[in-house]
Amino acid sequence: MIWDTVQSPFASVIGTNYVPSTAELEKVKDLLPQPQIELSKVLSEINRVQAALDDLLLQKQSIEEYIDAHKSLLSPVRRIPPETLAEIFIHCLPTDSLYAVRNLAEAPLIFTTICRDWRQIALNTPRLWRSLHFFLPSRLSDDVFSRRMAGITLWLERSGSLPLSISFHDGYENDTRIISQSRPAMTVSLIRSLMHFSDRMQDVYLSLSSSSFPIFDNLSPSFPILTSLHVRDKRLRKHDLNGTGSVGFGPLLHRMPALEKLELNGFNTRIGNNYRSLPCNWKLLTELVIHPPSLDLPQVIAILSETPRMQSVSVNITVDTSTANYHPVYLSNLHKMRLVFISTGTWALQNENDHLETCITCLLKCIQCPALLALSLRHHCRPGTAVSVSQRPFLGLFLHNLETLELEMGMTPEALSVLFSISPNLITFILKDVRGFAAQNALFPELLTDSHLSSLTYSPANPSPSWSHLQSMQIYLIPHPSFRIPSDPPITSATLIAFLKSRSQASLKSCIILFRHKVLFSEAELKTLRSLKERGLKLDMQWMKQVEGPSEPDLPDTGLERHQPDGISQFQRLPVIYENLIE
Numbered sequence: 001m002i003w004d005t006v007q008s009p010f011a012s013v014i015g016t017n018y019v020p021s022t023a024e025l026e027k028v029k030d031l032l033p034q035p036q037i038e039l040s041k042v043l044s045e046i047n048r049v050q051a052a053l054d055d056l057l058l059q060k061q062s063i064e065e066y067i068d069a070h071k072s073l074l075s076p077v078r079r080i081p082p083e084t085l086a087e088i089f090i091h092c093l094p095t096d097s098l099y100a101v102r103n104l105a106e107a108p109l110i111f112t113t114i115c116r117d118w119r120q121i122a123l124n125t126p127r128l129w130r131s132l133h134f135f136l137p138s139r140l141s142d143d144v145f146s147r148r149m150a151g152i153t154l155w156l157e158r159s160g161s162l163p164l165s166i167s168f169h170d171g172y173e174n175d176t177r178i179i180s181q182s183r184p185a186m187t188v189s190l191i192r193s194l195m196h197f198s199d200r201m202q203d204v205y206l207s208l209s210s211s212s213f214p215i216f217d218n219l220s221p222s223f224p225i226l227t228s229l230h231v232r233d234k235r236l237r238k239h240d241l242n243g244t245g246s247v248g249f250g251p252l253l254h255r256m257p258a259l260e261k262l263e264l265n266g267f268n269t270r271i272g273n274n275y276r277s278l279p280c281n282w283k284l285l286t287e288l289v290i291h292p293p294s295l296d297l298p299q300v301i302a303i304l305s306e307t308p309r310m311q312s313v314s315v316n317i318t319v320d321t322s323t324a325n326y327h328p329v330y331l332s333n334l335h336k337m338r339l340v341f342i343s344t345g346t347w348a349l350q351n352e353n354d355h356l357e358t359c360i361t362c363l364l365k366c367i368q369c370p371a372l373l374a375l376s377l378r379h380h381c382r383p384g385t386a387v388s389v390s391q392r393p394f395l396g397l398f399l400h401n402l403e404t405l406e407l408e409m410g411m412t413p414e415a416l417s418v419l420f421s422i423s424p425n426l427i428t429f430i431l432k433d434v435r436g437f438a439a440q441n442a443l444f445p446e447l448l449t450d451s452h453l454s455s456l457t458y459s460p461a462n463p464s465p466s467w468s469h470l471q472s473m474q475i476y477l478i479p480h481p482s483f484r485i486p487s488d489p490p491i492t493s494a495t496l497i498a499f500l501k502s503r504s505q506a507s508l509k510s511c512i513i514l515f516r517h518k519v520l521f522s523e524a525e526l527k528t529l530r531s532l533k534e535r536g537l538k539l540d541m542q543w544m545k546q547v548e549g550p551s552e553p554d555l556p557d558t559g560l561e562r563h564q565p566d567g568i569s570q571f572q573r574l575p576v577i578y579e580n581l582i583e
Contacts, residue, residue: 003035085118086125098203099133099167102151126160133167133205136190138183145186149193156197163202163225166194170212187212191219203228217252228261228287229253254279260309263289275299282306286333291316294342297359298324301366305329314338314376319352319359326366334369338376341409343387353387360393372402379409391415399423406430413449420455420466428472446490448475453495458502465502471509477516478544493521497528500537510538518543542580 005014010028013020020028072078080088092107093100100106104113108128112119122128132155134148156164170187191212198221206229208216253259259280275290276299285307294316295303304310311333319341341359343352356379381387389411395418402423407416407430433447456465496519500511519541521529533539 003038082121085121086128089122089125090127093128093131097133098165099131099205100128101133102155123158126158126162129155129158130162131165131167131203132156133169136168136170136187138171140183140186145189149190152190153193153196156194159200161200164197164200165203166197166201167205167207168194168216169207170209184211184215187215188219191216195219195221198223199225201226203230205230205232207232220252220255222255222257225258226256227258229256229259230261230263230265230289232263232265250279257281258284260284261287263287265289265291276302276306283308285310287312289314291340294318294340294344296320297362298326300363301326301329304331304367307331308333310334312336314340316340316342317359317363319343319356321355324362326362328368329366330368332369332371334367334372336374337367337369337372338378339363340378340380343379343381352381353389356387357389357392360389364393364397370401372399374404374406375399375402376406377409378407381410388412389415391418394418394422397422400425402426404428404430406432408432408434411447413447413452416447416452417455420452424466425469426467427469428474429467429470430474430476432476432478434478448477449490450492450495453491453499456503457495457499458506459498469507470503471507473508473510474512476512476514478514491515491519493519493525497521497525500532500539501528504532504535504537508537512538512540513542515541515543540580 005011008014008031010020010024077085089108089111092111094106100108102109104110108122108125111122111128132152134152136148140148156166201223202225204223204226206213206216253262262280262285264275275295282303283306286309288303288307288310291314296318297320300315300317304313305327307313308331310331312335314336315338317339339360341356343356360377379387379389387410389409391412391414394415399422403426405419405423405426405428407419410433431448455462456467456470458465496513500508529539529541
């Protein structure tokens, strides 16, 4: 029988608010016994079938486990020789940092948690344990410290006789809460333990407090094979470079005879400190980073004159009124140069512009680097000011081998055109143009214009454009809150489209542009841009609409230093709304 309410004698009132009479109630009661009996039969059948299904599912699970257990014996990974597996483990080490960390979720420790054989292979592979980053917080119990120090020592012992890369950060003065009296003793114990490996330390990164650094200095023996030293701590104040102040670098550097790479980052040294007097073997240095503080131009040139092997240099330079003539410094191995010019004087705006031009001119004319591949020029001006460098510092230069050019300073359109002409083989161009208070008037016109893009565009009238090997272009036009958007944008959509179409058919692979104003593309132009993306051009164009926001972000990670991302995302903390211009 089909139990369908449509065939019920009460079908017309089912689902309504109808109130049955006494006689109708009796009829309803007479209708229910039979369907209730049928329901009981169905439930019994369901229970029988469910029991059979449960039994089949158990059989299925047992069979699958049997098959999987035997299939695992067929796994190719079982037949990988231990030495090959060890090589695979090494390639799994983190690539976003030079130093491994004590984290069971990352290599190499994760390999000790998989199985007994993998653990043994990992523990017996010294190259997995040749680098380590560790942190000593300001508050740590004696028991936790003992385990941590034992773990660090064991880690480094596993590296056998290989050279070591070590990153040591402490938080002694980063925590204003009460610090345990045993904390200095912990620092001494840890550093003394580390010094057992000093003869194998090849790369050391130190970020120590002013209380911990003297301990490291006093307990350090010689570092015979150490080639790279990175010292960073913004909390250290007024430390003397040569050993007469609370923290001395001189004695420490003197014990590093093989040093080739030196980075001093975040120190606020006393006026008059002379980095040149550091007891480095300057002739061995291949990489040098000093920022902040900023050095005066004579000191920078003096240091570089003593580093004939220099391959990479990054320094902050104080813009001053010096006009001295310097002897040429020939650096045949210099491949990468990053120069940040800092204006701190109280000169008039025009004088500041002249001083900056003179400083850049002196340095670029003095440093002879024919093999230079990457050049970064930046300028940090005083708040409320902006400068615009002319073509004068770049006239007469020829950077034939230059592949990467990064600019973050105000300059005239003519100066940019000169840079086009003196670097014919450029591959990557990065421009960051931040408009200041003074950048609204005619003295400081827009840096990148239609004429520049036209000079880079293949056309019948321009069959040999500048930068014919250009593969990547990144343009970031960041507006200051006081900057007024021009009524006639310096870059028109038609010129931009023509540039992208012509260069995408040649060498251009990536173009990222962050506009300070909204560019209105026609439907036909949008179609062209989307077509270029579909054909493989990495294209990202957005504009920034400013919104009201705090001058300093109040976010959970404010103040935390992170690796700066590439592309437009590096400006995500600005109080703006981004709008994609293509999609």
